[in-house]
Amino acid sequence: MKKPRLILACLLVCGAVSAWAEDGYRLWLRYDRIDGQSNRNEYRRPTQALILATPTGEESAIIKSARSEVARGLDKMLGRKQTKVHVVTHAPDPALGEDGYALENVTVDGEAAVRVRANSDAGVLYGVFEVLRRVQMRESLEELDVVSVPKIDRRLLNHWDDLNGFVERGYAGFSLWRWYELPEILDPRYTDYARAVASLGLNGTVVTSVNANALILTPDYLKKVAALADVFRAWGIRTYLTARYSAPIEIGGLETADPFDPAVQAWWDAKIDEIYEHIPDFGGFVVKANSEGQPGPHDYGRDHAVGANLLAEPLAKNGRDGIVMWRAFVYDFEDDTDRVKQAYNQFVPLDGKFADNVLVQIKNGPLDFMPREAFSPLFGATPQTKQMVELQITQEYLGASLELAYLGTMWEEVLQQDTFVQGEGSTIGTITDGTLHGHELSAIAGVANTGTDRNWTGHVMAQANWYAFGRLAWDHELGAREIAIEWAQLTFDANAKATDKIVNLLMSSRETVVNYSMPLGLHHIMERGHHYGPGPWVEGGRPDWTSPYYHQADTTGIGADRVASGSNAIEQYAPELQALWGNLETVPDELLLWFHHLPWDYEMRSGRTLWNELAFRYQQGVDEVRAMRETWTSLRGDIDAERWDHVRQRLAVQEAAAIEWRDACLLYFQQFSKRPLPDGVELPAHDLQHYIDVNRRYFPGHPGDN
């Protein structure tokens, strides 16, 4: 008779406590207790014990982490005091690769157990996270037949964090790394960060910005990095740094950073030795060289390969497996070639010249993380050179952390994009995972969207992008929808119908952003500096940082002419794609103005004129955000009030942003089209000057006041 009352008391107390906690901090690792004894028993039964089977059977730091996660997760979900965890030895299994794992049901001492088998402690940890994920998603742990092996070796986050705590293109507060407290003080959040990273199977993190600061390589800072690396290592995460090419001058006291200078070579050799003393499993460097003002080998008349190999050699010394990720995001102020052609032009001649432990790190598009671009033609164009894709998790051009844009769909599009460089099936995924050209070493990078905000990513729904990147880094063939379903189930305690709505919201969101900001292949028409909001009028300074350079709107029409009549950037693609995209009959609407300059009255497949279609797409974007708001309103009560309200507020901002984009862009382009807005497109509330005058000062993620 007392039972119900006591349960009620418990619920009240737990409810009150968890009211403090529904702030998104727990990400997809919520581990809420499963409702109902019989539901809990369903998972208690097959998990009388967990068997962690590794080649060594040792109680390493990573195994300890796995144990702690079992306590934090399984015990809490099952309301159990302490799950038995046995660490055992087993023979290596080539089928599991380095980081893969198998989950199996076994019986030990008459008790049902789940065995997590792997060739490395990290593999075991990933397997444990999968067990926990299955329980969280209420998937069965009986009749397990799971083998999961990552397709890519180095699965990295790139943090664009400066040493003063500022995050470049960061919209979730400031840097997680509290450099002035390190190495003495370890923020417990470092561990929670590492847990989240490891839970996705990511195994590396580059803690400093590509716009590198040589100070990170000084002894004082290396001690700080080592303290972070010690935390991360226990979760299978290796630490990487960015290398400022001019470091030998700035902190080494040399007069040059010329890679052919023996003193420079000796300096890097000694410096890298020093790094390994601090961080024995140091992962290597990301380098942004001769790009946007950064120093590099061109300063001394040397090419990228020479530049990269300078660092690569000591990273491979003494059995080390450090790597150089040399960014292909390069374009010269002096070079008047179409900006999107320049990386290809610089790197293709260098094929075969890079050291074995160098990967060329290529942004998915040849321009810069636009809401949609054609893929970078450099992918697959240097078969003797290892290539990796760089995706941007932080939403520099997709609404910062104010707007909902699930990027899983964009990345699915990118990773499954066929380059045709070795015939059909030459996807960017198979280039990144090394299989297309038979490279042993492979890597993938995502520019992190994390910061000090309590919910890690600013917008709670942006957690889905961190999650999706991690899952795709493990397996680039996963679908964006299945990842969205997983994330939504793990993140919200919603019923199936509500989960469905959330997933549908995610799935259409990126296309919605494309529609209200840069539809039909338009690109780079955002505001200067902070890159938030419309700026098709942005002019002045170097041409390739203006908007007209890209939209080319004039009284005759709009769009970048990248076929033979123009820059002919299309020639950098495989013939199959040249045929597809070069032909107005076959080019998809989504890339129309990326490749073609067309008259305002050009007749679209829809039957509308180009002008009317453009207006229609902008309106559609606004309409879609309104529908998103309605969907969200309908979810009230289906998820916790705190996160519901968090998203509600931001969707209101997103509608206003969509309207601003639509009105600003249509008014601007109307100057050239000289045509009225078609029926069904709402009239702007202001004149063009109003939108031009919008001045967002101190927008985050960009230094300075605009």
Next chain:
Amino acid sequence: MKKPRLILACLLVCGAVSAWAEDGYRLWLRYDRIDGQSNRNEYRRPTQALILATPTGEESAIIKSARSEVARGLDKMLGRKQTKVHVVTHAPDPALGEDGYALENVTVDGEAAVRVRANSDAGVLYGVFEVLRRVQMRESLEELDVVSVPKIDRRLLNHWDDLNGFVERGYAGFSLWRWYELPEILDPRYTDYARAVASLGLNGTVVTSVNANALILTPDYLKKVAALADVFRAWGIRTYLTARYSAPIEIGGLETADPFDPAVQAWWDAKIDEIYEHIPDFGGFVVKANSEGQPGPHDYGRDHAVGANLLAEPLAKNGRDGIVMWRAFVYDFEDDTDRVKQAYNQFVPLDGKFADNVLVQIKNGPLDFMPREAFSPLFGATPQTKQMVELQITQEYLGASLELAYLGTMWEEVLQQDTFVQGEGSTIGTITDGTLHGHELSAIAGVANTGTDRNWTGHVMAQANWYAFGRLAWDHELGAREIAIEWAQLTFDANAKATDKIVNLLMSSRETVVNYSMPLGLHHIMERGHHYGPGPWVEGGRPDWTSPYYHQADTTGIGADRVASGSNAIEQYAPELQALWGNLETVPDELLLWFHHLPWDYEMRSGRTLWNELAFRYQQGVDEVRAMRETWTSLRGDIDAERWDHVRQRLAVQEAAAIEWRDACLLYFQQFSKRPLPDGVELPAHDLQHYIDVNRRYFPGHPGDN
């Protein structure tokens, strides 16, 4: 039979949940459920209902806040579903002033109730917080006989937050105000901030830095401020801004900001009207003018009174009660008078010229928030001018958020300091509360130590400083120890013995910092720029920003000569203090080198030479930090592991900092004293150059990289 098992289950779950929450976020408003039914009954019995008695009996926003806090606090502590709260009307009671309250036991409908009676809704809210505080501290709610009335009208936090999110002299992350999200998005943390502020009886907040940015006065930003003000208002908190004196030029398009210019007067008049349209209860301005490069009336040959009155007049228009807090922190580069004399010299001649709604805001010391200074002689020196004290909660010169320094003892020393300006008992407290010179309007300001860090203040123990400031703002006669006891009880669930240890740790901590950094009246010998760590060698640039300007060390001795033989700054004090401090027989050791330059062999009261005493004090500081560490170690298990470890890590840093201070300063001064370190003082591990070379780049709270 089932009962124990269920309780256990509940404990397990609650424990697991609260493991996420012991991060300091809840401050002194923890509201943990009281252990034991009988203990809970002790508070359930007298609180069958709460009666909120106000003159209007209306359900205002503030009353709703009070209700929500009862639900959040009382209900949770008592494990009760919903305490009955009745709002009733009662006649005003002059004894309670504007914000005071009375707590009384009453019987309503045969039920025991606690009545909170006040003349304003804010008073009721403060009373509710006192009820909650008493329950948290396990004080009885029976036989209540409580009347509490604040001594000061405007009890303010000053935030030194810039619009880009940076907090000047902020060591707890970045600004709480997310300007780019406002006004559309309201971070739930704004409400938690307001709750904490209101719980202390503070009733105003200046949201922007004294180094003001005119942008805050533009229409876009006023909308943002208004959104914050709306949140704060429901917690009895009025919003204030900082006014940049040159705003009429920068955002008004005028060519001058001369206070005698009619266009300037009209601009401020209209601007202040506009502010009140957005924020009907706008509190007024803090102004830093003609100080450290800020613009001000001197730029036009006008004095501070003219400058302040320009803003004061429109703030008092139409029955408004806005105020100007004009800072006395002024010193001129061109003026070679001892810096500590300059504010007095500038303001005393202006006495009687300030408008009624102007207060001169004076830092406690005449220099700048040193670990210890003589008080500012300006206090009480302008009897016709309202004066208020500005205290610094953020630890600019007391170890940032890396070191434990409870400032309650410092502020007690300051507020109870006798100025003797109207004979004995002319304390700074009575000047600040207006009673000494019969001023109706009174105010006090504390420079906030809050930021985005999860625990609000960076160092968990620095929460005690926020708490102490709030309590002293309410009643400047409270003792530092009683405040420390309250805070420790509210903040940690420790037994009496552990609480005692924590309180003792707090109580001695400030003197410890004085000992290891600036003992015997030394001041301003910290590192340049970020102000963290020792810098007695800092020279170059304007003299009053160097260290030798203050310590005056040479082969003959050390100390600032501020008696007749020197700058004679002492003449600005009352004769009683001139006699006390000017005489080597009576001046306390603590202010010795503040007022006197003395030979190295000067014999101290201890019998030691000055040099040996100096060395001894530095060593004592180190020894005291070591004792703090021992005390803390002994607390393991008495408080939660998360906060215990948080403090443990920082105390280790503090010991290293104390050693650095000792060694750096003694090696530096030894160049002049040319004497050996006495027995008992540890030898430095490095030479002087080592300490000079320490270069803390990117230390928080200071722009730039050092």
